Amino acid sequence: MSPTHALSVSQSHVDFVQSVIECLRSISGTDTLQSLVQMLTSEMGFRYYALVDHNDIDPSNPDRVDIKDYPEPIAYKLFGKRHYRRDPVIRACLFAGSAFLWSDLSKIIQLDRRDHVSLEHGAREGLIEGITVPYTRLGECMGSCTFAGTRSSEHAGKYLGIAQTVGIFAFQAARRLLSPSRRLALTPRLHPRPRDCVILVGRGCSNKEIARALSLAPRTVDGYLTEARQQFGARDRTELVVSAVLAGEIGLHELRRQPE
Known part of the structure; x- marks a missing residue:
């Protein structure tokens, strides 16, 4: 197979991705956004999704991005009890330059015993293989878009590029809808x-x-x-x-x- 043939992309595939981007850019409500992300999650063969800010995960903050369908025990542990800062997937977002497979976590960060326990807990709840897309913007806190709940790393790997594109535009849409007046540079907490x-x-x-x-x-x-x-x-x-x-x-x- 020639390199040119290997890199060719069908026009229908390009049109699909472009239509998703246009939809995410023009979406006008969080309910519609959630329905679209849920549909895309299913289309890619995943069961769960999460678009979340990595800072100020606090119910009293109306501007936070928190659109997810996660197993309740995991959601409670990570976000309810605010254990997300020790979560290996969240930590890996600090070092990954783009979308990554959970099965590649050990290539991004050093996993310790607590990390393995956390990943095993997630796997028991159905969060087996996943793709996480880090989102960063100068002057703002980090966030991410995650698609999880498939058993095959090979299957997930096929959607790494699509997940990157969908994840970035979905998170941008969430920020636009949930915090329209968010300043480019937030007031620092630290003197x-x-x-x-x-x-x-x-x-x-x-x-x-x-x-x-x-x-x-x-x-x-x-x-x-x-x-x-x-x-x-x-x-x-x-x-x-x-x-x-x-x-x-x-x-x-x-x-x-x-x-x-």
Whole structure:
């Protein structure tokens, strides 16, 4: 088979994708959006879907993107109890440049025992293989579109490109419908000095090391980090750093250790 033949795409396929994009761009209601995403999920051979913001997953926030059909136990654990910051799929979104298969998670992040337990729990609830599409926009928190609930990685892999296209345009539609007045740049939660402390936490520094690096008293560093955890609702240092990155307040490049 020649490369030209292998790369050829039928016009009907192109027309289908284009019609989906046009529909998502012009859609005018969240109910219609949900019905369309549900239909596309089924057409691709998946059972579940989720379009969610990775920050401010809070029922009191009317602007959050939260359109999903997930098994209730998983939805409660991830979003109700706000365990999403430790979820391996959510964490992988920080490092993946485009849509990825869940079976490729170990190629994107290092999976620990808790991650394997989480994935096994999801599999028991029907979340076996999936595709997640990260969504990022400068000045805004991260989000993602996920299609999950098929057993075959080979089957899912065939839809990686379509999922990427549908996921991005679906998430853009959700943001447009749910937060029409959302500003391009959200007001930062972290002031400069606390932000410096969080960055150094992300580089693996202890509070004493942070105090020496920033010429601050250890008590001041403790206070800054306690306040930052309260602002993000983070229970520990790991959740604090992940929350700050997901919220778009700290870039991944800032977490790399600088040469001595």
